Amino acid sequence: MNTIAERLQSAYQQIAQQCTKLGSKPADVQLIAVSKTKAVADILSAYQSGQRHFGENYPQELAEKAVALSQQEGICWHFIGPLQSNKTKLVAEHATWCHSLDRLKIASRLSAQRPEQLPPLKVLLQVNISGEASKAGINPDQVLALATEVAALPGLELKGLMAIPAPDAHEPVEPAFARMQQLSLALRAILPQAKELSMGMSDDWPLALKYGATMIRLGTAIFGARNYERHE
Template identity: 45%
Template sequence: MHKIDEKLADVTARIMRAAQSAQRNAADISLLAVSKTQPAERLREAYNAGARRFGENYLQEALDKQQELTALNDIEWHFIGPIQSNKTRAIATHFSWVHSVERLKIARRLNDQRPAELGPLNICLQLNIDNEPSKAGVTLNELTTLAGQVAQLPNLALRGLMAIPAPASNPEDSRRSFAQVAAALKQLRQSHPNCPLDTLSMGMSADLEAAIAEGATTVRIGTDIFGPRPNAAAANARSL
């Protein structure tokens, strides 16, 4: 059995070493446990080992797990997958963060459907930093316009950017892309000084060190905590 407590400790130690190497404070870097396709019991194991922030890609699967884990009321749920228009109400109601906003239409729906009593929904814009046709996200050329539009929506808090660079044979090769994301966030801070733009969601199991070296504040780790994903095809079917 894949021991989640040991793996979580290993990832936490990697984050601390990477932060030290980059001369950063490890406390400024959050670990998001990517739990897509993992059963609720595995999330409970991670919770008992200290994880509190969980990232989900598939809405119905996530809602089922939230129901099973209701008693763990300090979990912070993050939606990190593609967003269809018919899913926005549930996402706006059941998540604290959304990392994958790439269209104004989706942002407006999340804004309009966010329950007022929950406060603003934290938003990261997904940036397709390497302009890959197969990946979602806005381009650098589109980013400024979308950020300006999202910043005007009162029930959303524009917190930063999320990106997944193109695959690289050497994780260090991703540093150029990560550096571009960091530079894009710096520019947004200058143009939107009233937004709490404090989040760079980038870096996964294979390249978290490179991401932290370039300023990541949230690393999204799945495999190195939970092990290989179980029956991803079935999970995808459940999300439809």
């Protein structure tokens, strides 16, 4: 499978097969094609193959691609990387989703900078579920308090949680996924609309689906190896 279209078709088939095994619905799982460092032409190829949801890690790169592809009806941009205060405006103006919210300060800036003519920015709280010192995200015991504060902000719509568990060398990912599932259920008990759970990437997405993931993020599996020379 050498083309983006073929890789996408294969990915959706595998998701459908895994959902069938689990007794869940493929329509309830959103595949986000992680397009960071990839050319606009590659994203357009995926779009022309039916893909609509794309993930970007760098605010400036997201903004440039969103402008370049603004005429593509239904295209949806997910910001999935760490977000600094001086970059929030780019995400507020160009993204539909922000998966990596982990501070009230960032949430407040996104809320204030979201253009009035756009629908609310859909946000997920990033949880540092494996307790890695080098990784962004809030501690699990902070989720409900931050969620309540974020849900009250105008211009934002809290939709759920996101996590990137540590690789197996740190600890098995399955317990981390299980903890995220329980956190998600606890959040939904107080905020029923916050039902999305973004977790699972190329190496572990089938296991993530087992524990209730509703969004999986696939990059290399769709676009091939990344070029890390460019970032913002």
